[in-house]
Amino acid sequence: MKLPPLKALPVFAAVARCNSFSRAAEELSVTQSAVSHQIKQLENYLGESLFVRTGRYLQLTEQGRQYAxxxxxxxxxxxxxxxQLRGHERAQIRLSVFSSFAVRWLVPRLPDLQQAYPQLDLAxxxxxxxxxxxxxxxxxxxTVRPDSTAYSYDLLYTERLFPVCSQRLWQQICQRVGLDPLSAHADSNQLTAHELAGFPLLSTHxxxxxxxxxxxxWFAAAGLVIPAATRLQHFSHMLLALEAARYHQGIALTNDYMLSTRADSADFVRLPAHFVVTGDVFYFAWKSSRRQExxxxxxxxxxSKETIESGLRSHAMT
Known part of the structure; x- marks a missing residue:
């Protein structure tokens, strides 16, 4: 059996992950020169360059990417x-997740995950x-892009947007349009698009x-365009627009996971108006070759259990 320099392999994996000799050296508790020596030894064995420097940055070559x-x-x-053999099995998993989904839906549920699976070390x-x-x-x-044939996918959620505002602004809306706040139902269309356009709208770019x-x-879903006189305030991210809505600055469009379990979801009122499907479908994705892990x-x-219990999976079927 002909193997490459085995000591160099975890060093190469660390450099590929960190895109830096110095950060890899810090992670491995060795010197940067030791890291450089191991990478050079591995490149000499393989007869290929694994990394290339672009200015101050380190990148994998195509051969390096495939090898990594x-x-x-x-x-x-x-x-x-x-x-497993030592009897100290811990499952260390890195999950890449959108910031808004993590902050508003996933992180509040992590204590339940840790209680259910204490052996799972999630980063x-x-x-x-x-x-x-x-x-x-x-x-x-x-992810919302299931385009790699090397991966398997579980459907989590089909995104829809609906209008929300603060409790205080909700009272003002009801007074202006003559709506009883106690009888309004979130899944109804008691508020028209023209009525909402009379209030400041908070937009997420x-x-x-x-x-x-x-x-x-949202207006197009009702066969309309935004009236020219509508006051729009612009934000780069839904988290920002939702915070502005909390402080009575206008009506924001948000989705189900943003208001799923956070205690401050009581600060918001989902308005009795139509929703629009964005076309983004959220999936949990894992490499098919690693399905036994x-x-x-x-x-x-x-x-899967949490998305069903929180209602996201039912919206995925909408």
């Missing part, structure tokens, strides 16, 4: 088999963009990646 994918999986299998990798599905990024993902795109889609399956089962 294969080596990372092999090292995890070795670690898992060793821990969250926050993402503001659609993540690259790769072992170098995380072990599993919550990142949903449709254009100014007022969320409200344009205990940690991934534990997390998969728990997410």
């Amino acid at each position: 994918e294969a080596i990372g999986a092999a090292l995890r299998q070795i670690e898992q088999a060793s821990e 969250l990798e926050m993402s503001s963009e659609i993540p690259e599905l790769s072992d170098r990024v995380a072990d599993c993902f919550i 990142s949903i449709y990646n254009r100014a007022a795109g969320d409200w344009q889609a 205990a940690g991934i399956q534990l997390l998969r089962r728990w997410l």
Whole structure:
């Protein structure tokens, strides 16, 4: 059996993950020169350059990227088999998740996850963009782009947007349009688009990646356009728009997971008006070749249960 320099493999995996010799050295508690020596030894053995420097930044070559994918999986299998034999098995999983989903839905539920599966060591990798599905990024993902044939996917949620405002602004809306706040039902269409347009609208740019795109889609669902006289206030992220709504600054469009379990969800009123489906569908994604790993399956089962119990899965079927 002809093997590469085995001591160099975890060093290479750390550099590939950190994109830095110095950070990898810190993680491994060795010197940077020792890291550099191990990488050079491995490159000499393989006859390929694994990294390339672009200015101040370090990047994997294409050969390095392919090697990192294969080596990372092999090292995890070795670690898992060793821990099982020692009787100290812990499932260490990195989950890449959108920041808003993590903050408003996932993080409040982590104590329940830790209680149900104390052997699961979950590390969250926050993402503001659609993540690259790769072992170098995380072990599993919550994504809206199920486009890699190397991965398997569980449906979590089909996103829909509906208007919300603060309790105080809700009272003002009811007074102006002559609506009884006690009889209004969130799933009704008692408030028309024209009536909402008479109040400040808080827009989130990142949903449709254009100014007022969320409200344009919401009005379009009613066969209308935003009236020219409507006052719009713009925010880059839904978290910001929702905070502005909390402080009575206007009406925001939000989704189900943003108001799912947080105690402060009582600060908001879901208005009795129509909703719009954005087209984003959230999936839990894991590499098909890693489907037997205990940690991934534990997390998969728990997410499935939680999305059903919180109502997200029912909205996924809407």
